[in-house]
Amino acid sequence: MSEIIVIGGGAAGCMAALAAAEQGASVTLLERNPKLGRKLYITGKGRCNVTNHCTVQELLQNVPGNSKFLTSAATRFPPEEAEAFFEELGVPLKIERGNRVFPQSDKAADIIDALLRALRKAKVAIVQDRAVSLTVEEEDRLTGVTGEQGEYPCKAVVIATGGVSYPLTGSTGDGYEFARALGHTIVEPRPSLVPLVAEQPFCAQMQGLSLRNVAIQVKNSKKKTVYAEQGELLFTHFGLSGPLILSASAHMRSMDKEHYFILLDLKPALDQEKLDNRLLRDLGEQANKDFRHVLEGLVPRLMVPVLLELTGIPGDLKANSITKVQRRKLLETLKGLRIDISGPRPIGEAIVTAGGVKTSEVDPHTMASKKVQGVFFAGEVLDVDAYTGGFNLQIAWSTGRAAGRGAAEAVRLTKEAK
Incomplete structure (x- = not known):
C-alpha cells in the first residue's frame, strides 16, 4: 500500500508525486494515459514553455483571478526555483521574448523525460x-x-486531474466530480486562452491567413481597452486564433454578459501621419494602376477583397482618382479594422480552463481540502488560471509542490498520532 496516491500524471501531478517522495512518503501516481505529461507535449507549440523568468510579484500580476490564493505556494516555489529544478534534472533552459522559458532543445519531450527519470529515481x-x-x-x-x-488504499490523495480543455489529453473534468462528491463547490468551468468567434464573415474569407507583427486593442462595450499587444494572429473559418488572440481571450473574462470587439492595426510600425504619407507615395507612383493592384503592395492578397468591401472603394478605380475621403477611409481601416467577437470557441479547444475547485475551500499553504482530511488539490483543477507566457505551468509546479509536501506532512502527522 502506498501512503499517497496522486491522481493525474500531468505537470502538477508529477511535481506533487516528486515532492511527496522527497519527504520520504511512499507514492503511487495514477495516470489514465499510456504516457505521462500528454498535455505537456503540446504546450508552447510542442516546445514546452516551462515557466516565466520573473519574480513572484510579476507572476501573481499575470493571474487575473485568485492570485492571492497562490501567494504562499508561489513564494515557496517561485519561477527561479522551477528553472533551477529542471536544470538540475539535466534540461538546459533558455529565455526568450516576454521572459518565456523553454528547453534549449525546443523539445517538450525533454521536460517529460526528465520528470519520468526523477520519478523513477524517487521510487514513485x-x-x-x-x-x-x-x-x-x-x-x-x-x-x-x-x-x-x-x-x-492510502492515507492521502492529491487530485491533479486538470480541467476540461483538450479532453483528448485526458482532461475530462474527473477531478471536478471527485471534489463535488466531497462537498466542494465547483466554480463553473469556462474556456481561457481560447480562439474567438467573430461576427463579421470577412474572417472566413481570409481563412488560413497568418499575420505577423500586427497590433490589437480589445475593447468592451464601454469602449474601454482591456488588452493591447503586438504579435501574430490567424484568420480561421470561425474567426480568429493565434498567439495574440489566445492571450487576448484570457482578458475577456465576461463574454457571457459583455460585448467585446477587437481593433486590428495592420501597420503598427507606422503612425497615422507616416502611413498617410506612404499611401500618398504609393498612389502617386502607381497613378495609372487599378486601386486593387496598389493594395496588393500594402497587404496580403487574401485581404484585398475584404479591404475593397470595407472601404467601399472600387477595385478598378485608378489610383490617381482616389479622393482624400477615400484615402482617409483606407487609412482608418488599416489602422483600426474592427472585428466584433460573439464568443469563445468551445471549452474543449481552450489551452487552459478557468474555474474549478473554489479556492476558499482549500488551504493555500498546503493545498489541503478544508472539507475532507487527507485530500489535496493541485494545478488546473483549482479555480486559478493565468495569461500566456509560462505562468500557467508555473502555477502547476508551485501548487503541485505545495500539495505533495502537504500530503507528506499529513501522513507523517497521522503516523505520529498513532
Missing part, C-alpha cells in the same frame, strides 16, 4: 489506471481510491 510507482471514486470514512477522512483496474 507509476500505474496506468483511471481513478473513478474516492473512499471516505464517516469522520470525513480519506482512506483510498478506486480505479477501473483495482483498489488503492
